[in-house]
Amino acid sequence: MNRVPINLNVNGKATRSDVEPRQLLVHFLRDTLGLTGTHVGCDTSQCGACTVHVDGEAVKSCTLFAVQADGASVTTIEGLAHEGRLHALQEGFWEMHGLQCGFCTPGMIMSAADLLAHEPDPSEEQIRHALEGNFCRCTGYHNIVRAVRHAAEANARGASSEPVVAADD
Amino acid sequence: MSDKYFGKPVKRVEDPRFITGTGHYTEDMTLPGMAHAAMLRSPYASARIVSIDATRALAQPGVLAVLTGKDLLDAKIGSIPTGWLLPDLKTPPHYAIAPEVARHVGDVIAAVIAEDRATAEDAVALLDVELEPMDAVALGSDALAPAAPQVHPEAPGNVAFEWEIGDAAAVEENFARAYRTVKLTLRNHRLVPNAIEPRASMAQYQKASDEFTLWTTSQNPHIHRLLLAAFVLGIPEHKLRVISPDVGGGFGSKIFQYPEEVIVLHAARKLNRPVKWSARRSESFVSDAQGRDHETVAELAVDEHHKVLGLRVKTVANLGAYLTTFAPAVPTYLYGTLLNGTYRFPAVHAHVTGVFTNTVGVDAYRGAGRPEATYVVERMMSRMAHELGIDPAEFRRLNFIQPDEFPYQTPVALVYDSGNYEPALDQALERVGYAELRREQEEARARGRYIGIGFSSYLEACGLAPSKLVGQLGAQAGQWESAVVRVMPTGKVEVLTGSHSHGQGHETAFAQIIADDLQIPMEDVSIIHGDTGRMPYGWGTYGSRSAAVGGSAMKMATAKILDKARRIAAHLLEAAPEDVVHEDGKFFVRGVPANSKSFFDVALMAHLAHNIPDDMEPGLEAQHFYDPKNFVYPFGTHVAVVEVDADTGRVKLLKYVAVDDCGPMINPLIAEGQVHGGIAQGVGQALLENTVYDEQGQLVTGSFMEYAVPRADDLVQFDIGHTVTPSPHNPLGVKGIGEAGTIASTAATANAVIDALAPFGIAHLDMPYTPERVWRAIQAARAQTQQAADD
Amino acid sequence: MYTTEFDYHRAGSVQEALALLAANPDAKLLAGGHSLIPAMKLRLASPPALIDVSKVAGLRGIRLEGVEVVIGAMTTHRDVEFSDVLRAACPLLSQVAPLIGDPMVRNRGTVGGALAHADPAADYPASMLALGASMTIASTSGERTVPADEFFTGMFETAVAPGELLTEIRVPAATLGEGQAYEKFAHPASRYAIAGVAAVVRTQGGSVSSARVAMTGAGYHAMRLTKVEEALVGQTPTPEVVEAAVRGAVSPDELLGDHFASAEYRAHLVEVQARKAILRALGSAG
Ligand SMILES: Cc1cc2nc3c(=O)[nH]c(=O)nc-3n(C[C@H](O)[C@H](O)[C@H](O)COP(=O)(O)OP(=O)(O)OC[C@H]3O[C@@H](n4cnc5c(N)ncnc54)[C@H](O)[C@@H]3O)c2cc1C
Ligand code: FES
Numbered sequence A: 001m002n003r004v005p006i007n008l009n010v011n012g013k014a015t016r017s018d019v020e021p022r023q024l025l026v027h028f029l030r031d032t033l034g035l036t037g038t039h040v041g042c043d044t045s046q047c048g049a050c051t052v053h054v055d056g057e058a059v060k061s062c063t064l065f066a067v068q069a070d071g072a073s074v075t076t077i078e079g080l081a082h083e084g085r086l087h088a089l090q091e092g093f094w095e096m097h098g099l100q101c102g103f104c105t106p107g108m109i110m111s112a113a114d115l116l117a118h119e120p121d122p123s124e125e126q127i128r129h130a131l132e133g134n135f136c137r138c139t140g141y142h143n144i145v146r147a148v149r150h151a152a153e154a155n156a157r158g159a160s161s162e163p164v165v166a167a168d169d
Numbered sequence B: 001m002s003d004k005y006f007g008k009p010v011k012r013v014e015d016p017r018f019i020t021g022t023g024h025y026t027e028d029m030t031l032p033g034m035a036h037a038a039m040l041r042s043p044y045a046s047a048r049i050v051s052i053d054a055t056r057a058l059a060q061p062g063v064l065a066v067l068t069g070k071d072l073l074d075a076k077i078g079s080i081p082t083g084w085l086l087p088d089l090k091t092p093p094h095y096a097i098a099p100e101v102a103r104h105v106g107d108v109i110a111a112v113i114a115e116d117r118a119t120a121e122d123a124v125a126l127l128d129v130e131l132e133p134m135d136a137v138a139l140g141s142d143a144l145a146p147a148a149p150q151v152h153p154e155a156p157g158n159v160a161f162e163w164e165i166g167d168a169a170a171v172e173e174n175f176a177r178a179y180r181t182v183k184l185t186l187r188n189h190r191l192v193p194n195a196i197e198p199r200a201s202m203a204q205y206q207k208a209s210d211e212f213t214l215w216t217t218s219q220n221p222h223i224h225r226l227l228l229a230a231f232v233l234g235i236p237e238h239k240l241r242v243i244s245p246d247v248g249g250g251f252g253s254k255i256f257q258y259p260e261e262v263i264v265l266h267a268a269r270k271l272n273r274p275v276k277w278s279a280r281r282s283e284s285f286v287s288d289a290q291g292r293d294h295e296t297v298a299e300l301a302v303d304e305h306h307k308v309l310g311l312r313v314k315t316v317a318n319l320g321a322y323l324t325t326f327a328p329a330v331p332t333y334l335y336g337t338l339l340n341g342t343y344r345f346p347a348v349h350a351h352v353t354g355v356f357t358n359t360v361g362v363d364a365y366r367g368a369g370r371p372e373a374t375y376v377v378e379r380m381m382s383r384m385a386h387e388l389g390i391d392p393a394e395f396r397r398l399n400f401i402q403p404d405e406f407p408y409q410t411p412v413a414l415v416y417d418s419g420n421y422e423p424a425l426d427q428a429l430e431r432v433g434y435a436e437l438r439r440e441q442e443e444a445r446a447r448g449r450y451i452g453i454g455f456s457s458y459l460e461a462c463g464l465a466p467s468k469l470v471g472q473l474g475a476q477a478g479q480w481e482s483a484v485v486r487v488m489p490t491g492k493v494e495v496l497t498g499s500h501s502h503g504q505g506h507e508t509a510f511a512q513i514i515a516d517d518l519q520i521p522m523e524d525v526s527i528i529h530g531d532t533g534r535m536p537y538g539w540g541t542y543g544s545r546s547a548a549v550g551g552s553a554m555k556m557a558t559a560k561i562l563d564k565a566r567r568i569a570a571h572l573l574e575a576a577p578e579d580v581v582h583e584d585g586k587f588f589v590r591g592v593p594a595n596s597k598s599f600f601d602v603a604l605m606a607h608l609a610h611n612i613p614d615d616m617e618p619g620l621e622a623q624h625f626y627d628p629k630n631f632v633y634p635f636g637t638h639v640a641v642v643e644v645d646a647d648t649g650r651v652k653l654l655k656y657v658a659v660d661d662c663g664p665m666i667n668p669l670i671a672e673g674q675v676h677g678g679i680a681q682g683v684g685q686a687l688l689e690n691t692v693y694d695e696q697g698q699l700v701t702g703s704f705m706e707y708a709v710p711r712a713d714d715l716v717q718f719d720i721g722h723t724v725t726p727s728p729h730n731p732l733g734v735k736g737i738g739e740a741g742t743i744a745s746t747a748a749t750a751n752a753v754i755d756a757l758a759p760f761g762i763a764h765l766d767m768p769y770t771p772e773r774v775w776r777a778i779q780a781a782r783a784q785t786q787q788a789a790d791d
Numbered sequence C: 001m002y003t004t005e006f007d008y009h010r011a012g013s014v015q016e017a018l019a020l021l022a023a024n025p026d027a028k029l030l031a032g033g034h035s036l037i038p039a040m041k042l043r044l045a046s047p048p049a050l051i052d053v054s055k056v057a058g059l060r061g062i063r064l065e066g067v068e069v070v071i072g073a074m075t076t077h078r079d080v081e082f083s084d085v086l087r088a089a090c091p092l093l094s095q096v097a098p099l100i101g102d103p104m105v106r107n108r109g110t111v112g113g114a115l116a117h118a119d120p121a122a123d124y125p126a127s128m129l130a131l132g133a134s135m136t137i138a139s140t141s142g143e144r145t146v147p148a149d150e151f152f153t154g155m156f157e158t159a160v161a162p163g164e165l166l167t168e169i170r171v172p173a174a175t176l177g178e179g180q181a182y183e184k185f186a187h188p189a190s191r192y193a194i195a196g197v198a199a200v201v202r203t204q205g206g207s208v209s210s211a212r213v214a215m216t217g218a219g220y221h222a223m224r225l226t227k228v229e230e231a232l233v234g235q236t237p238t239p240e241v242v243e244a245a246v247r248g249a250v251s252p253d254e255l256l257g258d259h260f261a262s263a264e265y266r267a268h269l270v271e272v273q274a275r276k277a278i279l280r281a282l283g284s285a286g
């Protein structure tokens, strides 16, 4: 079994590792680094439970081999809170009851962060469109929409001093 | 009780771990030396297993073992039992690994255990298996045909049971004097639950003590332990600990005891190593028990005053290849008893045939039987209103059971304890702006836009349920719930409950109840669930029973704590217990608040036992087993508004109003969240979700590529209202809200679609309203109108 | 969720990619991986080696070159979605990109990968046909240009031969009087196109001077709806004319059918989507 060396910066920490080319980024994060906040909900690249940021962009870590991310900065849900302060989206999901079982939540939040980076003041329709690739079976999305709006409004009020996408690089 | 927390939208205490990615789901667990299992599943709906040659697989480095059905039989591993028996029920064996015949696509044929998951999956592909495909049958009514392939030799004609409820003669009589009757053939199609967390199980075996631990995605770890220990593995129940950590949604599908749990437990013992299995989504589609799948003929009769005279129902319920844990109960007691709805139906009769087919087992899926019943009742009510040319809301109002008629004995066994149905209907009409909406609908039609408004004035029976009663009905389980309230010397409180949270927010809602009663901060209470090694026996969470049954158990246990605490305080204050009051978190003699004992003082003294009454045991801990006196009966009215694009047949949800009465809400944030999720699943069934098997029993919709679960942009913001009619018979007055959304919304949405299609002369169309189906119905109706015009 | 084992190579340049391809004839090129990796995870594809071309120098980006927009094959769907150049010079692609998958898919998936993969339900192919784009294909023997009309040859089949690499896509910039529109009818589960129609229509003096209309999703591969185009050119584009032009746009015999959408229904959808796309293109023709 051949192994390939990769360098990754994960949540601000540099890591070096030899990986099997077929190892998906999500398995590298979960099994090798023990970052189990990123989940796997499907095998057809659709549910979005595995969403993380690679170089600041939301990607499905189940549809990317770890080798492809060589040299990149990766942010997972575990790296979103900054110096003990929750990210505006984490606050929003908590405040608005945007989660029930919590399984979709990390991916949902990472995906919503990508949206707010492009569109700081999204409408309900924009939020729903942007979350097309994140399935939630519990909430009916109602409170997820409210959670994202909550975060957008908090950001606009400057309630959070954090940038919308935290600690990507 | 002070209501500092009860009824307040308290933010959930479980959320911090989930929003920071530090929750602990089964698949997140690892143990030193852990091996991984992967399953070889039948690609055929029915096949004889001729041979399995594992030579190539076993030769792979890292492959530890290959297990077959024969291996499990040799190891004396039993069949997985069903948990509910009916008279004359056929119970063919259900082995974790099929020894001779695979009976559905996805049936496990062999399991590979390897050092890591990739190796296990690679090795599955190297198993040389010879299968002899046989004829299969997928549809319930097809399975009843005389020449149909037989799924089990033990069930001739594929019939698992015949069951009926109600008075057939009375229905007959009432139909004979009917002013008008309507009859519909209804298909309630099959659904895949699709909790976003796939199932997973990890087993560990301790050779020295001969003890097993199973971490598994379960809604009810005690049921798993009971079935696995007593029936399947044949090990002493106390030697198996079942832990269900954070669970990523269940919706019924994680109630049942599954083959993979048996396999990892057996493999862990055999290899003396921890073994984990986690489902890929494509395995979930062919191995998680599915929901609904009824074929029904229903008839409704009214008199000349538009009062319903009777409902007659004949249903074929497809049970799949094997009877899973509650499968026999769902299309019988959870279905037939609900066919009276919220109405005064003088006579109801239902006959149900449970049928084996070569498909995945069908069992409880959110609502379990009650959405099926509600769909029949509410669809028939709308169909009749249409037939009579009267408003569907008014037709419902006319037939509602009136508030002064409770307790109300229905013709299908249940006694409704309380209810007041009109206010919920009125509130729903007001929220949706009914009169204005009907005008808009008229105008839109004139412009070639087809809007539809659909109602569902549902009722559900939940809070399962008096154990004596369910025992008479065939349950092989009790339906009480337990709680232990354990106060520590520092006054902090640990509550152990048999209920299980997999999204419902028990850690918050239950803490609210306890903190209020003990008059302590919520932070001082923690709710422990999901571990048979820590909790008292309990039956778990399904059937919207946690608040009404689990919550009541806790409340009663807390009352015992308070009673003892008061006696200790009285002792310390040198007063009679009757004179001691408990206010603002303090115990004091009535009228003398200055001299008081805090909850902490009392807790500490209970443990020090230096100064407690002589006849009192030390400690401050209480247990209560609560057996409900009756079901609870939440109800409400939901209104769906949809638009049908006549060009393409696509249906779009425009608006959704839900007014529910679940009694007092412990936490409205959580209660409303439950309704939102339920609506999404019910609307999903009506518009998007469909499980399609072809004639060979192949699952055509076996992934998210074909099976549409609702996504954010399929839905709208819901408008939620409440009325409050407390349950008269449990100490909290609460009723249960976990399934209401699903139970009501499928029928409401279906009725809305049919209402939209009314201008085309379409009186009924089966769900799901997928674009081609709707488009074809419109085409056919247009052709018919054309034809009529030509003649 | 593991693929079978494979060797991984990363190419830094077109030459290197071609050399790696020559040395590993059974290898597959890996661009955004958003068609290939899902297939590999389900073990529907098990290539012995992958050649990652996503970081090949010079293959990512969108630029205006005279009257053409040049899109590097490794340009992501997201790049297309947010491109100001395209918004001005080729609004059709700005409409198409946000309809592909979801933001995460668009952050990784590439235009070149999508075209080379030629999924019958993919969105770009119809647009490339309607735009009259041309594809630049590199091989060890040099470069060749293939017009879109000759590019899509079958289901998952294109003019790209083994050993070749699609490097860029050239799209004529929109001219005055031209309108462009894409109408997608998506499968509710996969969200791929069941029927997608792209229309590029030019009007002059109140009548249609040219029309290119193409469909995707409904058939074995994307194709022009030439009958529709012919029925439009030279006509005053009233809704009635458009309605007549799209009728019978495609025969069900040429289309795919499954439990969700039969060939007959797809043929109907193509008419509906064509009508919508053409009317919207006409409406935006400036
Ligand atoms: C969840 C999901 C939803 C999607 N929804 C849509 C949708 O709605 N509409 C849509 O159109 N697409 C959709 N896609 C597909 C997506 O657009 C893919 O990105 C695209 O089809 C392939 O591009 P890629 O860069 O990812 O290619 P890859 O997957 O890397 O490659 C695809 C194929 O093309 C070959 N290839 C790649 N680059 C080249 C090249 N330069 N020269 C020659 N051959 C090459 C590869 O060898 C491979 O065989 C979806 C994908 C996913 C995962
Ligand atoms: S696990 Fe990555 S999309 Fe589902």
Ligand code: FES
Residues within 6 Å of the ligand: A098, A099, A100, A101, A102, A103, A104, A105, A135, A136, A137, A138, A139, B196, B248, B249, B503
């Ligand atoms: S909270 Fe359970 S899947 Fe979203």
